[in-house]
Amino acid sequence: MSSDFTVRDKVAIAGIGETKYYKRGGAPVAEFRLALEAIKLAAADAGIPIKQLDGIASYSNDRNDSVRVATALGLPELRFSNMFWGGGGGGGSGAIGNAAAAIVAGYANYVVVYRALAQGQFGRFGQTPALKGISGPPAYTWPYGMSTPAQWIALRTRRFMHDHNVTEDALAAIAMACYHHAQTNPRAIMYGRPLSRKDYDESRWIVEPFHLYDCCMENDGAAAVIVTSAERARDLKQKPARLMAAAQGSDFRQGAASENGPDYATSNFKTLAPRLYAMAGIEPKDVDVAQVYENFTGAVMASIVEHGFCHPDEARDFFKFENLIAPSGKLPINTSGGNLAECYMHGLELIIEAVRQVRGTSTAQVKDAEISMVVSGPMVAPVSDLILHA
Amino acid sequence: MAEARDENTRSYLPAGMPAPVPAGDGVDREFWEGARRHELMIQRCKDCGTFQMTPEWICHNCHSLEVGWHRSSGRGRIYSFERVWHPAHPALKGACPYLVVVVALPDSGNVRLVGNLLGDPMQEVRFDAPVEAVFEDHEGYTLIQWRAL
Numbered sequence: 411m412s413s414d415f416t417v418r419d420k421v422a423i424a425g426i427g428e429t430k431y432y433k434r435g436g437a438p439v440a441e442f443r444l445a446l447e448a449i450k451l452a453a454a455d456a457g458i459p460i461k462q463l464d465g466i467a468s469y470s471n472d473r474n475d476s477v478r479v480a481t482a483l484g485l486p487e488l489r490f491s492n493m494f495w496g497g498g499g500g501g502g503s504g505a506i507g508n509a510a511a512a513i514v515a516g517y518a519n520y521v522v523v524y525r526a527l528a529q530g531q532f533g534r535f536g537q538t539p540a541l542k543g544i545s546g547p548p549a550y551t552w553p554y555g556m557s558t559p560a561q562w563i564a565l566r567t568r569r570f571m572h573d574h575n576v577t578e579d580a581l582a583a584i585a586m587a588c589y590h591h592a593q594t595n596p597r598a599i600m601y602g603r604p605l606s607r608k609d610y611d612e613s614r615w616i617v618e619p620f621h622l623y624d625c626c627m628e629n630d631g632a633a634a635v636i637v638t639s640a641e642r643a644r645d646l647k648q649k650p651a652r653l654m655a656a657a658q659g660s661d662f663r664q665g666a667a668s669e670n671g672p673d674y675a676t677s678n679f680k681t682l683a684p685r686l687y688a689m690a691g692i693e694p695k696d697v698d699v700a701q702v703y704e705n706f707t708g709a710v711m712a713s714i715v716e717h718g719f720c721h722p723d724e725a726r727d728f729f730k731f732e733n734l735i736a737p738s739g740k741l742p743i744n745t746s747g748g749n750l751a752e753c754y755m756h757g758l759e760l761i762i763e764a765v766r767q768v769r770g771t772s773t774a775q776v777k778d779a780e781i782s783m784v785v786s787g788p789m790v791a792p793v794s795d796l797i798l799h800a
Numbered sequence: 801m802a803e804a805r806d807e808n809t810r811s812y813l814p815a816g817m818p819a820p821v822p823a824g825d826g827v828d829r830e831f832w833e834g835a836r837r838h839e840l841m842i843q844r845c846k847d848c849g850t851f852q853m854t855p856e857w858i859c860h861n862c863h864s865l866e867v868g869w870h871r872s873s874g875r876g877r878i879y880s881f882e883r884v885w886h887p888a889h890p891a892l893k894g895a896c897p898y899l900v901v902v903v904a905l906p907d908s909g910n911v912r913l914v915g916n917l918l919g920d921p922m923q924e925v926r927f928d929a930p931v932e933a934v935f936e937d938h939e940g941y942t943l944i945q946w947r948a949l
Contacts, residue, residue, distance in 0.1 A: 538889040541818045549820035549828075550854055551914045553943055555813055556900045558888045565902055569880040572927050615885035615897075667854040669902045669912050674879070 416689055421510040422643035422650035423798065425456025425636035426762045431599055431753035435530030437630035444632035445474040445526035446482060452634035457647030458520060463636075465490030465518030467509045469501025470756050474526050490518035494658070494794070498559065499703045499749070499757035500787025504794030506761060507656030509637040519638060525758040526632035535628055536560070547667030559705055560625055562669070563789050564617040567708025570675035571619065574715075574722045578619055580729035581707040582610045584743070585623045585750060587734035588704060592747025595773040599627060600751035624707040626749035633758040635765070651768040651798040654781065655690035657682050658794035665791050677713035677788035682795060687718075690797045692781065694718035697797070699742050699767045699776040700783040701760035704749045709788035714741065717785065717795075736774040745774040757786050761796070768798050805895070811936055812916045812945055813898060816891030819941045828855040830869050835942040838935040842908040844870040851909030874933030876903035876946070879912055881925045897921045903931055903946055918947045 427448045437444060453460045464487050466476040471493070480488040490512040494501030502525070509521035533539070538557040551557060556565075570576065589605035592598035605623060613622040643650035659682050664671045673680065687693060694717060702710045711729055714720065719741050720728035728740070736742040746752040746763035753759050766772040767782040780799055787793040804810040822832045831854075834841030844851050845859035846866040852859065859867055880902040887893045899917040904910045917925060918934060931946040 536888060538818075540816070540890045543821040544818040545821040545823045547854060548818075549823075549832075552818050552889075553813075553820050554900055554914055554916050554945075555817065555884055555889065555892055555895075555898055556914050560886075561882065561884060561888070561900065564882045565880045565900070568882060569902075569927075572880075615883070617885060618883045663860060666852075668914050669880070670853045674902075674912075 417507070417510040417514050417653055417656055418689055419652050419654065420514050420640055421637060421653045422640045423506070423635055423653070423765050424638050424643040424646045424648060424650055425452040425458070426765050427451025427453070427455055427634045428597065428759065428762060429632045431597060431755070432630040433599060434534070434628040434630060437528045437530060441526050441528035441531050442474050442478070444528060444630070445479065445524050448524055448526065448632035448634035449479070449483070449522050452522060452636050455648060456636045458636065461486060463520050463522050464488060465509060465512055465521030467492040467494070467505045467512070467521055467523045468525060469494035469505040470497050470499065470525065472525055473532065474524070490521060496790060496792050498705060498787050498790045500790040500793045502703065502757035502761055502786035502794065503656060503784050503796040504658040504786065504792065506635065506637060506653070506796055507658055507794060510653050510656055513637060513639050519642065521637045522634055523637060523758070524632065524634040525756045527755065528630045529628055530630065550668035560620060561617050563706045563709050564620050565669060566675050566789055567706065567712070568619055570708065570712050573675055574725055576711070576725045580711055580725055581619065581624050582607060583729045583731045583734060584704070584707040584710050585610055586731050588744045588748050588750040590735055591745045591774040592751035595746050595752055598747040598752040599629060600747060620706055620708065623750070626705050627754045629754045631753055631755055633755045633762055635758065635761060649769050649800065651765040651782070652800065654797040654799045655686050656794070656796045657686040657689065658792055660791040660793065675712065677709055677716050678791055678793045679713055679716040679785070679788065679795070682793065683717045686795045686797065692797070696781055697741070697783045698779040698781050699736070699745060700785065701745070701748065701764045702743050702785040703757045703760060703787050704744060705788070710743070713785050713788035737777045742774070742776050745772050745776065760784055764798050768800050809938070811938065812918055814891050814895050817889065819938065820943070827857055831855055832941065835935060835944055838942070840872040840874045840933050840944060841869045842872050842905065842911055843867055851911050853911035853913070870908060872905050872908045875907065876905045876913070876931050876933070878902070878925060878927060878929045878931060879904040881917065883921065899925065901925070901931070901946055913944060915943070915945050918945055
């Protein structure tokens, strides 16, 4: 890859902001206000005046329109306004990547990436609306009671487990690692709620092979991140988390509906991960800590495999609790508790945690963490990734 | 149908599930009309013979716009499956657990369909087990379900 065409080390995350995180439907204020509050906190963290923001990027069809945000904040000049296609968490790193591209291209200087959710004010993700009829891709699945992300990811996970001889132990280890990390994080919804293997085994099935604790929470709150050039970031308040690489995309026909992706039991990172490592100039073994989007534990497992951290047929041995926890597991994951136990902020909270690991301020800090990865959106399309370093 | 679980509708899942509606632009009309006739119709390129699901206006392999239809035998193999315990739709309260299967069709390029596996929801399900399509008629539409062979 020509070095002329890369974002490597040209861009940094300079500020992070999060509102208080609430249980689903628990936000006492409007979703739009949560978004504004997170942006204010991120700008303050970076040490820049809000009116210096000149770009906005988001993902997952965030309802909080960029022009309304720019207008509400009185931004003098909106120079970049961008939405990453696709739902779920697939666009978290992608929105940062788009912001980075805008900065390298000279479109904007300070891009804010945000995500806000208030499911009391709006609808829930885990429920299917009671419609009389449905057309397009859902027509092939909804009438059969296969309509939620848990249900399609369970089907693919089941096949992955069959193909690679993996048991439920791997899924339990992932859930327990996330909960373990939430126990040192006072921001986490599940702070003070440790998860034992017994709790996991005794929890109700949502859809086999997923127990309750294999599934992300649904929450209210907002998060925001300020992206700027590495050069500007050097003079700001915080230690910059420089972007080592960003990549986004989807593999061959992964959008084929009715479970027709030709490579079926995939997290959809097989073509993306090599591009990511090539831009970063590193190998999987160089990664110190990873925040891996947990919609469901099975998708975490498949994406860790597809990022080269273990061979698929070694998954049974790799996915052990002790390998997945800070400070010194083989690959500590989701060190804030993530979507399972900190807050389901569609993975923007995972990006913020990746920044903390580079700053050295995580509540589950990995020893000498230098290279911090984020995986956004496994088993959806498109998906995205990023790698940060100091 | 012996396998029906709902006494009133004679269907596997209760009444009140969303009905499949052919897309407004006509791209998958033949699939749903075929189901109505109890024929499993899979899209197949008239030029290169590639099968594809779900239906599209162009062949993803050769980009021919001449995409036609192939009648499948309705014999398939279970490619994946799940037992659903949590009702995500109001009509499913009281209907859990139920079985969802992904079925690959060897006579149609191994394209896949999603449906329910008829019979006892607690039955043992095996990967690659042979199944056949069962057309489940509703008022105004027909679903394609699967029976173990």
